[in-house]
Amino acid sequence: MSQPVRLLYIDDDAGLRALAARRLGRMGFVVDTAASGAEGVAMAAAARYDLIAVDHYMPGEDGLATLARLRETADLPPVVYVTGSEESRIAVAAMKAGAAEYVVKSIGDDFFDLFAEACRQALAHAALKAEMRAAEEALKASNQRLEALLREVNHRVSNSLQLVSAFIHMQARLVSDTTARDALIETQQRIGAIREVHFRLYTSDDADSVDVPSYLTAITQEIARTWSTPEAPRTLTVTADPIRLSADTAISLGVIVNELVSNACKYAYPADAAGAVRVTVAADGDSHFTLAVEDDGRGLDGTIKGTGLGSKLIGTMAKSLKCEVDYATGAGGTGVRATLRAPIG
Numbered sequence: 001m002s003q004p005v006r007l008l009y010i011d012d013d014a015g016l017r018a019l020a021a022r023r024l025g026r027m028g029f030v031v032d033t034a035a036s037g038a039e040g041v042a043m044a045a046a047a048r049y050d051l052i053a054v055d056h057y058m059p060g061e062d063g064l065a066t067l068a069r070l071r072e073t074a075d076l077p078p079v080v081y082v083t084g085s086e087e088s089r090i091a092v093a094a095m096k097a098g099a100a101e102y103v104v105k106s107i108g109d110d111f112f113d114l115f116a117e118a119c120r121q122a123l124a125h126a127a128l129k130a131e132m133r134a135a136e137e138a139l140k141a142s143n144q145r146l147e148a149l150l151r152e153v154n155h156r157v158s159n160s161l162q163l164v165s166a167f168i169h170m171q172a173r174l175v176s177d178t179t180a181r182d183a184l185i186e187t188q189q190r191i192g193a194i195r196e197v198h199f200r201l202y203t204s205d206d207a208d209s210v211d212v213p214s215y216l217t218a219i220t221q222e223i224a225r226t227w228s229t230p231e232a233p234r235t236l237t238v239t240a241d242p243i244r245l246s247a248d249t250a251i252s253l254g255v256i257v258n259e260l261v262s263n264a265c266k267y268a269y270p271a272d273a274a275g276a277v278r279v280t281v282a283a284d285g286d287s288h289f290t291l292a293v294e295d296d297g298r299g300l301d302g303t304i305k306g307t308g309l310g311s312k313l314i315g316t317m318a319k320s321l322k323c324e325v326d327y328a329t330g331a332g333g334t335g336v337r338a339t340l341r342a343p344i345g
Contacts, residue, residue, distance in 0.1 A: 080099065
């Protein structure tokens with residue numbers, strides 16, 4: 001030991017206390033002694049010690065009772081338990097009660113050598129635990145800094161996408177050509193699906209994943225504001241299990257839902273009729289989920305609607321999710337149901 005170790009030795013045997021102070025002092029310890037558990041607890045509360053030794057057999061309050069009271073002391077140092085019994089149950093009870101090491105009391109010089117070694121082991125173990133706690137705190141602080149940085153990045157990305165979306169919206173209002181205006185609106189919605197992910201990542205307690213039900217609800221609400229009119233109202237509903245997805249998976253899913261729901265709003269029903277579109281996301285075991293988007297409209301008639309960009313985007317996003325989108329028309333050629341099964345990532 002490079003520096004003196006301050007030791008509190010609690011033992012009702014006056015002769016052993018004096019001997020311990022003398023012998024351990026020669027080994028580099030600075031020893032204070034207490035004649036009872038109560039006295040030792042009071043001394044431990046009043047001064048700072050590097051180690052405390054507690055004898056098991058003491059009248060009134062034995063070592064285990066003293067150890068229990070010591071543990072109520074703030075910043076308790078390592079405790080070495082001393083007993084004259086070789087019964088293993090006492091050693092086990094002491095270790096369970098919080099002792100760092102134990103040593104069996106014996107007659108002769110060997111006891112103090114063994115005691116000193118037990119003290120070294122207890123100090124080394126305490127130092128290792130302190131280093132582990134420091135490392136854990138440093139890692140926790142580092143993770144908190146990284147989470148704060150990630151939230152800030154998502155915040156900036158969300159704001160930037162919002163700004164781009166606003167520019168496109170302004171441009172769409174100035175365009176007289178209906179096809180061009182619809183294309184700009186669709187682009188704005190696609191950007192919105194991506195922005196919504198980053199918005200939720202920086203406003204949520206979880207900076208690593210996106211809550212699927214609230215995310216898809218936000219996307220469909222925006223679609224309804226665009227394509228639902230008093231003359232042709234669109235009722236959009238989302239039913240989703242409480243699934244959380246990574247940002248990349250959520251973006252792919254959001255783009256697919258945006259394209260499927262938008263297409264259903266525009267093409268499934270006549271321009272002067274009401275219509276409903278239903279979005280369902282269900283957990284398929286612990287590793288996959290299933291998406292279904294369905295309407296009650298005119299069904300698939302083989303005619304390509306729009307520019308075809310939406311279909312390409314759906315295919316690209318489905319590929320990133322390692323799945324395919326299947327389309328099925330209901331009985332009588334009405335209604336469309338698009339489904340996919342993808343891994344939860």
